[in-house]
Amino acid sequence: MPPKAKAPGKARGPAKRKLAEEFPPGEVLTDTAKKSWKLGSPIGQGGFGLIYLANENSANVVDAEARYVIKVEPSDNGPLFSELKFYMRAAKPDLIQSWMKSRKMKYLGVPKYWGSGLHERGGKKYRFMVMDRFGTDLQKKFEECGKRFPRKVVLQLGLRLLDILEYIHEHEYVHADIKASNLLLSHEDPHQVYLVDYGLAYRYCPEGVLKEYKEDPKRCHDGTIEFTSIDAHKGVAPCRRSDLEILAYCMVQWLCGRLPWEDKLQDPVYVRDAKLRSQADIPGFMSECFPSQDKPGEMEKFLEKIKLLGYTDNPEYDALRSILQAGLKSAGAKDDGKLVFAAPANGANGDGKLRAAKRKKPLEKEERSEEVEGSPVKKRRVPKKKAPKATKVVTVSVDMSTQTSPDVAQVKKPRTRIKKTTG
Template identity: 60%
Template sequence: MAPRRKSGLPKPLPDGFILTDTERKKWRLGQIIGHGGFGLIYLASQDVGRPVAADTDFVIKVEYHENGPLFSELKFYQRAAKPENMQTWMRTRNLNFLGIPTYWGSGLAEYNNLRYRFMAMDRLGSDLQKICNRNGGRLKKATVLQLGQELVDVLEYIHENEYVHADIKAANLMLGYREPEKVYLADYGLSYRYCPDGDHKEYRENPKKGHNGTIEYTSLDAHKGVAPSRRGDLQILGFCLLHWLCGSLPWDSVLQNPAQVQEAKARWVSCTNIMQLVAWFSRGIHWIGKALQVLKVLGYCCSAVLHCMLQYKK
């Protein structure tokens, strides 16, 4: 069980502070380069005898010890994303790349009577959302195709290892620091172990927990308060692909009303007639071409998604 969350960002640790992880490896902190809702991200190095270089290949996430998101992310990496396991899985599928960041170590620290949890990771570059913003929210069809194929691989791997991501979106897709042509699905703070030790969690709707997640992409199950699932991950991916290809979503105008978003998604998902789809969106004749592109791209890069959806029960 994750620790009880402590509100707010942690007080910063000093530049040059030395951390020791659970395997007794030492890490030196550099400058802060970012933050999330509850944690800070520092440049880091294993060369503790000198200041951390600006072009280091490592970062360390730091949160208060009491917080849950980093604890959840850490458990995901320790259970499901060991580098040797990922390499074995890639070999069995003849893959040269799997877009999951590398975990290097973790531990606890104390400073000025405050307790911290930390996790060392590969340094990553910019996020995909910034690229979308520079391009009016859209990406090229070839880029969407490639992203869809690579994300299907990532989801297949984490699903086989009893986890779902539950928060797929452009802001959580990071470019490689040294190789920006590679894209990684990051931020597993909301990841969920749907099948611990082979025992699949029960499908149960709970209206009190409805509409959780990033509202634009929340799965229909999540709108109903169902716990995160493989099917939910795949549906979230489908909504992301639609957004990246078209630059907008049919429910953009009602994002302040989760129930209306849920209704719009349900109508879109259930629609099988392209002309009805375009008429319902009221986007005009130019939307016919875009809608056809969506179907084509989804057909190419989500064939594996559709195959999985036929197999997954929930």
């Protein structure tokens, strides 16, 4: 009977979220600190409600250059309330600033919490939260780049995320849902990336007391299925090693384009078992992900390091950074703070670095087809190279058809080669 009593409530949840009305530009909200904020136009929508451009309240109109956004949802909904717990405990500007100063960091990719409160309109109550404004997400970038990021960018993203995870772990939380769509570029600086959406954030160490390992079948497979940790697949509450494991899966996907279990995401048990196999044989997993290209050795070491972590262990963040920094060095790159998401193309090596082609004059069609890493060959050798390998007349005739004179093709029919292949 109790489950039946709860079912109608769950069914009404989505309906309540649909009741979130759109506020007109200029609506003023007052947070719990009595600070007023003015809304601009809505720029997004989620399960919780709407996201608006916003600024501190003034006589000015909130335009497209607004510095902040405000998330608004009906007060009866839950997602924003859960996220607020993290922001109020761990994302206050002074906390973030103090952390950055103590570690001499230029920036930390954790969104700042600027305020929150309740707002009433038309007899209905709404919950809101004020945050920094951001730009595009990395999932869009990933798709624009043909679902591959250059190795340098992936390693830089890994370093930035280690900074973020160390910070939130230090403040008693784990994120539990790291993925490209939850990574947003700064609105002001496209070379800065921020980890957002703390709806699944879990307080793994409340008041300094670590949660114990406990499997719960009701919680199996929480998170985003292709990236979530083995702990989550077993129904165990997320921990610090869970975040690092998720990060590793993301980095491997960004490098190779696709994880081995992505063809059966509708079967969470299959995905779980595939991840267990990958952990048992990390070199084999890397070979499966990178069958036709050089395997990034740093990722294998990164995965091996995470594999050694216990459920309550405090990760060695500096050691993990060193692994990724060594990867940058082996790729002939350095962490210069610049995120260049250009997709690998002709002229790009495995690390995403382009070799400029020095062309003094336009190339003929055949010469263009022979370019290797952006550098043109000196002579046209396609017909001469391919002719010795040809074993059929039809192959040679196709090659010869590129010549300007049809008579040449007839004269050079390799009848002597046919004798060799039959002898």
